[in-house]
Amino acid sequence: PQIREYNWTIQEIEANPDGVFRPMLTINGMFPGELIRCNEGDTIVVNVVNHGVNATAIHFHGIFQNGTNHMDGVPGVTQCPIASGGSFRYEFTVDGQAGTYFYHAHQAAQALDGLVGPFVVHARDEKENPANTYTSDRVVLVQDWYYDMSSGLLKEKLSPGYEGAPIPDGALINGANKVDCSLHPERRCDSSTASFASLDLAPNENHRLRIVNVGAFAWFQITVDEHHDLPVVEIDGTNIEPAPESSILIAPGQRYSVILSANQSAQDAYWFRARMMKHCFSENVMPQEGFQEVQAVVRYTSAATGVSKDDAALPTTSPNGNHAVECRDMNTVRTYTPTPPNPAPESAHHSYYLRVNIQIGAWRLERGVLNTSSYRPNLSSPTLHRVVSGLTAGNPSYRVAQGVNSLAFDPARELVISHSGPAEVVDVVLQNFDEGNHPFHLHGHKFFVLGAGHGYFPGYAALGLKPEGKGLLDPNNGTVVANPVRRDVGTVEGFGWSLVRFVADNPGVWLFHCHLAWHSESGMAMQFVSRLDVLGNWTLPAANRGLCEVAGEELRKGA
Numbered sequence: 001p002q003i004r005e006y007n008w009t010i011q012e013i014e015a016n017p018d019g020v021f022r023p024m025l026t027i028n029g030m031f032p033g034e035l036i037r038c039n040e041g042d043t044i045v046v047n048v049v050n051h052g053v054n055a056t057a058i059h060f061h062g063i064f065q066n067g068t069n070h071m072d073g074v075p076g077v078t079q080c081p082i083a084s085g086g087s088f089r090y091e092f093t094v095d096g097q098a099g100t101y102f103y104h105a106h107q108a109a110q111a112l113d114g115l116v117g118p119f120v121v122h123a124r125d126e127k128e129n130p131a132n133t134y135t136s137d138r139v140v141l142v143q144d145w146y147y148d149m150s151s152g153l154l155k156e157k158l159s160p161g162y163e164g165a166p167i168p169d170g171a172l173i174n175g176a177n178k179v180d181c182s183l184h185p186e187r188r189c190d191s192s193t194a195s196f197a198s199l200d201l202a203p204n205e206n207h208r209l210r211i212v213n214v215g216a217f218a219w220f221q222i223t224v225d226e227h228h229d230l231p232v233v234e235i236d237g238t239n240i241e242p243a244p245e246s247s248i249l250i251a252p253g254q255r256y257s258v259i260l261s262a263n264q265s266a267q268d269a270y271w272f273r274a275r276m277m278k279h280c281f282s283e284n285v286m287p288q289e290g291f292q293e294v295q296a297v298v299r300y301t302s303a304a305t306g307v308s309k310d311d312a313a314l315p316t317t318s319p320n321g322n323h324a325v326e327c328r329d330m331n332t333v334r335t336y337t338p339t340p341p342n343p344a345p346e347s348a349h350h351s352y353y354l355r356v357n358i359q360i361g362a363w364r365l366e367r368g369v370l371n372t373s374s375y376r377p378n379l380s381s382p383t384l385h386r387v388v389s390g391l392t393a394g395n396p397s398y399r400v401a402q403g404v405n406s407l408a409f410d411p412a413r414e415l416v417i418s419h420s421g422p423a424e425v426v427d428v429v430l431q432n433f434d435e436g437n438h439p440f441h442l443h444g445h446k447f448f449v450l451g452a453g454h455g456y457f458p459g460y461a462a463l464g465l466k467p468e469g470k471g472l473l474d475p476n477n478g479t480v481v482a483n484p485v486r487r488d489v490g491t492v493e494g495f496g497w498s499l500v501r502f503v504a505d506n507p508g509v510w511l512f513h514c515h516l517a518w519h520s521e522s523g524m525a526m527q528f529v530s531r532l533d534v535l536g537n538w539t540l541p542a543a544n545r546g547l548c549e550v551a552g553e554e555l556r557k558g559a
């Protein structure tokens with residue numbers, strides 16, 4: 001195992017990734033941020049220096065942080081934010097997981113200002129795996145894109161009477177696109193230096209594309225012209241038996257690896273298309289008219305041709321036929337097979353029923369809610385600190401730790417799932433009373449997706465499960481699947497339900513939230529607190545506690 005160290009300075013710059021200028025937050029002036037790439041077992045060190053005017057924090061999305069919950073990077077949950085002018089050293093070991101991940105700011109909606117980048121973990125046995133016959137391995141980040149700073153958009157969104165969410169202005173692939181400036185007369189724009197992202201692939205070889213949706217709000221449908229075969233081999237870090245697909249549907253926070261065979265002969269260049277599915281977030285947009293597309297160029301090129309991107313012609317290919325336009329996860333409509341098999345525990349110790357909704361409350365303020373609770377982080381007193389100090393003060397019960405909290409205890413806000421002893425198995429039924437689709441992300445774990453559907457959760461018995469949740473179901477027809485996909489972002493569709501199961505084996509406080517930035521920031525989030533037996537013996541590192549010694553006003557300057 002190696003130690004891999006990164007030095008990151010967070011800076012505000014003005015840039016025009018697609019032609020339109022806007023203020024951005026960047027890591028070392030780069031966008032997207034640099035690739036973190038490691039082997040399973042390696043230790044990652046990231047020294048963050050915050051030169052931005054607002055406080056920030058960095059989260060490593062999907063990384064378990066087993067034993068290092070305080071490095072999870074969630075303001076108000078695991079740390080105080082890093083104040084402007086401050087710094088913090090993230091240090092953690094990546095183990096027991098491999099595949100495609102990413103990192104992003106977890107303070108307010110800052111991720112969409114540019115604080116995002118890819119994170120790839122190579123498995124110990126990756127070389128021996130016969131499925132890995134690809135000759136190149138690359139990351140394709142897709143995202144929606146706004147032309148205004150998230151702080152302003154968020155303020156607007158959280159204002160009384162706003163009711164809705166900011167609609168993206170555009171979209172990017174690997175931080176790039178090229179817009180027609182005449183369509184943006186009200187913005188400062190120069191697209192002469194902008195270009196489409198390009199994926200240069202050796203012909204007649206297989207290539208692994210790790211597709212990550214790092215955006216704030218939009219689902220994307222991915223296709224490659226003339227390449228109708230895009231077998232999926234990985235979902236959120238879980239390897240699956242290659243599954244034939246011709247298009248990929250990906251929600252914010254999710255990852256899919258596909259194998260692209262550069263085996264076409266018609267041309268040397270093809271459009272890679274990412275269609276932003278606007279009808280998934282706006283009921284006023286019909287599916288047929290709801291696509292806004294961003295493209296990248298797939299170019300067959302061997303080093304020998306020496307063709308540079310700039311003088312190469314753009315593709316003239318046209319899109320593959322029609323594709324599904326549902327706003328649901330691919331694995332709620334099809335069954336994929338994890339390999340090696342990783343069966344879910346047969347039954348759960350707890351099953352929580354969470355009513356997901358967006359409500360317009362007093363002063364016509366729109367909030368995301370789980371049951372009766374809308375989450376707000378306490379930026380100057382993270383839950384982890386309160387739990388650890390409550391426990392180590394000799395108070396055996398977490399209720400006492402709660403006493404330090406100024407907020408009343410609400411089971412939807414903070415759930416204690418394991419008081420002591422071995423890891424417990426937890427089911428969460430998400431019942432969506434909202435018309436929108438919500439991709440829920442659990443920190444520190446992957447969950448088994450046991451089922452999902454439209455309408456009301458039919459109950460364990462109706463699904464062929466014993467009341468205590470024995471047996472697993474096929475999302476299509478309610479029959480038993482022994483080997484469900486395990487992932488860290490799963491969507492509950494509009495007016496639908498989903499049932500996920502996870503093993504609460506990771507000591508700490510873990511956020512569970514809709515990964516749509518506008519929803520999590522308006523309160524569609526809660527925390528799981530697990531392994532109090534372990535947390536009771538913890539000492540929080542001084543550096544983590546030190547972040548909280550900065551004055552509250554400074555810390556709150558996050559949005």
Ligand code: C2O
Pocket residue numbers: 059061104106253441443511513515
């Ligand atoms: Cu990708 Cu709570 O985050």
Ligand code: CU
Pocket residue numbers: 436437438439514515516519520524
């Ligand atoms: Cu949501």
